[in-house]
Amino acid sequence: MTAMASNALPRANTESGTSPVALSVEGMAVTYSGLLEVCSDVSIDVRRGEALALIGESGSGKSVTVLAVTGLLGRGGAIVRGSVKLDGEEISHLSERERRRRGLLGKRIGMIFQNPSRALDPVFTIGQQLNEALSLTGLKGKVELRAKGAEWLRHVGLPDPEEALDCYPHQLSGGQRQRAMIAIALASEPALLIADEPTTALDVTIQAQVLNLIRRLQKELNLALVLVTHDFGVVAAMADRVAVMYGGQVVETGSVDEIIRTPRHPYTQALLASIPTGEAGARIQALPGSVPHAGAMPRGCRFHPRCPAALPLCQDSAPALQPAADGRVMRCLRADDLERHDA
Amino acid sequence: MIVFAIRRAVLGVLVLVAVALMVFVAIRLIPGDIVNQQLAEAGAVTPELLQEKRAAMGLDKPIAEQFLVWAGGIVSGDLGHSLWTGRPVSAQIGAALLPTLQLSIMAIALGALFGIGAGVLAALWRGTAGDMVLRMLSTVFLAIPQLWLGLLTLTGLALIGYYIPLPYRSFATDPWANFQQVIFPALALSLGVAAALSRLTRSAMLEVTGADFIRAARARGVSSSGLYLGHALKNALIPVITLLGTQFGNLLSGTVIIERIFNVPGLGNLLFEAVAYRDYTVIQAAVLTYGLITIIVNLMVDLSYGLVDPRIREARS
Numbered sequence: 254m255t256a257m258a259s260n261a262l263p264r265a266n267t268e269s270g271t272s273p274v275a276l277s278v279e280g281m282a283v284t285y286s287g288l289l290e291v292c293s294d295v296s297i298d299v300r301r302g303e304a305l306a307l308i309g310e311s312g313s314g315k316s317v318t319v320l321a322v323t324g325l326l327g328r329g330g331a332i333v334r335g336s337v338k339l340d341g342e343e344i345s346h347l348s349e350r351e352r353r354r355r356g357l358l359g360k361r362i363g364m365i366f367q368n369p370s371r372a373l374d375p376v377f378t379i380g381q382q383l384n385e386a387l388s389l390t391g392l393k394g395k396v397e398l399r400a401k402g403a404e405w406l407r408h409v410g411l412p413d414p415e416e417a418l419d420c421y422p423h424q425l426s427g428g429q430r431q432r433a434m435i436a437i438a439l440a441s442e443p444a445l446l447i448a449d450e451p452t453t454a455l456d457v458t459i460q461a462q463v464l465n466l467i468r469r470l471q472k473e474l475n476l477a478l479v480l481v482t483h484d485f486g487v488v489a490a491m492a493d494r495v496a497v498m499y500g501g502q503v504v505e506t507g508s509v510d511e512i513i514r515t516p517r518h519p520y521t522q523a524l525l526a527s528i529p530t531g532e533a534g535a536r537i538q539a540l541p542g543s544v545p546h547a548g549a550m551p552r553g554c555r556f557h558p559r560c561p562a563a564l565p566l567c568q569d570s571a572p573a574l575q576p577a578a579d580g581r582v583m584r585c586l587r588a589d590d591l592e593r594h595d596a
Numbered sequence: 597m598i599v600f601a602i603r604r605a606v607l608g609v610l611v612l613v614a615v616a617l618m619v620f621v622a623i624r625l626i627p628g629d630i631v632n633q634q635l636a637e638a639g640a641v642t643p644e645l646l647q648e649k650r651a652a653m654g655l656d657k658p659i660a661e662q663f664l665v666w667a668g669g670i671v672s673g674d675l676g677h678s679l680w681t682g683r684p685v686s687a688q689i690g691a692a693l694l695p696t697l698q699l700s701i702m703a704i705a706l707g708a709l710f711g712i713g714a715g716v717l718a719a720l721w722r723g724t725a726g727d728m729v730l731r732m733l734s735t736v737f738l739a740i741p742q743l744w745l746g747l748l749t750l751t752g753l754a755l756i757g758y759y760i761p762l763p764y765r766s767f768a769t770d771p772w773a774n775f776q777q778v779i780f781p782a783l784a785l786s787l788g789v790a791a792a793l794s795r796l797t798r799s800a801m802l803e804v805t806g807a808d809f810i811r812a813a814r815a816r817g818v819s820s821s822g823l824y825l826g827h828a829l830k831n832a833l834i835p836v837i838t839l840l841g842t843q844f845g846n847l848l849s850g851t852v853i854i855e856r857i858f859n860v861p862g863l864g865n866l867l868f869e870a871v872a873y874r875d876y877t878v879i880q881a882a883v884l885t886y887g888l889i890t891i892i893v894n895l896m897v898d899l900s901y902g903l904v905d906p907r908i909r910e911a912r913s
Contacts, residue, residue: 325811353819356817358816363815364816366811372809375809376904385818
């Protein structure tokens, strides 16, 4: 895998090849109330300084995956199989208290949410919420907290950081709120940053600014970044590697270059084909149907009912996520066929 | 903010005028006026004597004129004199106001403490036995009238051999006796308030704890107490404060009977006796005082929204 990948994206890969793995998820399954399996087999790796995009349709399990990693699944949600390791430390079965004690909430994993208007507490000032994160670093004292808080807000590009500290969320614009949210997520100096569709709720004009900011900070601070998105444009701009998810499973991983230029898995191909090209009159190839409900997953390959390349075999045997002959990692019974077809 | 307060104050005065008018007319519509009451014990009562008495008290004039005379007195700070004892009403109200304020403030504080506390606990313990017990208790106390709860408290205390010291002492003269005299009626009054508040607090807390900003706060490492008592409670407090205001009105009406039961010489006790004796001037002044307290409390409730929610604070300025 490395041989081919390094040809495609030499810089990013030599970098990630040497730096240690920050987050490693293997075969993780998540259920709610022990019944509904919303994630069945998720395996991802992210190194320090590397950005991994997690892409898929709504209901593919990408948000649940990151919530499971951060321990924010909520009532009834639990990791039932597989492992989640942060810097080599197994964290999949920790209680909230234990997570807090080990600094997994905030201090080592920072999280940016989809909608900054709802993720910021409306009745607390930005400064107060920033202080909660700052205090995790051991910083004390009103003056020190204020100075550091203003520094962070300046760092994320808020025009008037001192004033913004005393603002309530509703007094800021949507883009400013997301910048403040990013500052709060990073203020506790985590090594892993998780961004769950950080620009979906923002105006198109603001989206690029916020994405650039996240990318810049990720590089500056040498963060491991997991970015959840359903937008290949975001993937191309932001990520080093991609994991494509379908029906609660990772179905293909690879470098951004590989996935976007030569998608191999039929689902990845269908996703890419459904992107509007921007050419007038060009038809978009829609992928018919939708992700099956977690309670009604088909037997065999989960994608086979919608798959253009499905064989009778796909209805019965479930493929595993494994390296194909050319080093691409994918979950498909026809992986080797498709590769030959590709070449 | 100041404009808002002034507007509310003007509105409050209008409400007071309406209250004054209503109580003035209503008390005169009750059969058996004060003259009848006063002469009830006398033997031979001639119509002339009744007429003479009424004229002496100014009750023979048209009701509109009586009202204007009384209202004019109030505007100039004169509440009139008791029709029975001839003592100035303002002195009676002044003496009765303090025990009532003390009782109702203690009761509302206890009610808020128990109610919000139980609501937060029930939300934290959602679905467990503790939650069930708290919810059952709140239903029970919501259903029991204050009057009966008062009598029950008194009887219960007597059964375990405890008697509230008598006569009534003010806090200034004997704090310990005063505390014993006020704490039980305050408790009896507070439980109904607590019951209503706890149900609302529970549901408001549950709604807020499902919000995204709670999850985000958890993600940045905020402690459990910070999450529930800081972020969740402050957001849940707005509907709770509204209810607290309306509950204060209920509580105030409850003081009339509770003061009677526990022998607290407050406004309620004064009003109770004045109604029995048809002492018009005292009744009117007492009801007006109740109205004034209610209006002030509502104003305070309205102002306190701004303390909790910056968005309301801004909308007003």
